[in-house]
Amino acid sequence: MAREIYIDRDECTSCVQCADNLPEVFAMDDEDIATVIDHEGAAEDAVQEEIDTCPGECIHWKDEAG
Ligand code: SF4
Structure with missing residues (x-):
């Protein structure tokens, strides 16, 4: 099953x-x-790669969040 992606909206720099x-x-x-x-x-x-390079460090794998 594919992993789900989580974005922390408060940290996104747009x-x-x-x-x-x-x-x-x-x-x-x-x-x-x-x-x-x-x-x-x-x-x-x-x-x-996007998780690693996101300037806001706000993209995460859901199963690794929190
Ligand atoms: S790379 Fe990160 S900061 Fe930039 S738009 Fe995407 S989620 Fe937001």
Whole structure:
């Protein structure tokens, strides 16, 4: 089963990096905050790359959050 992605909205800087790099997975919502549109839209290592490079450090795997 694919892992779910969690975005901490309060920490998102609206930089659009994740949505630019992986538009199959991430998009910006009405408030210019990143949101997940498809948890299985890309390979885990591609998602991990966005987790590792997100300037707000606000993308997480749900099973590792908290
Ligand atoms: S890369 Fe991080 S800070 Fe930038 S839009 Fe995506 S979630 Fe927000």
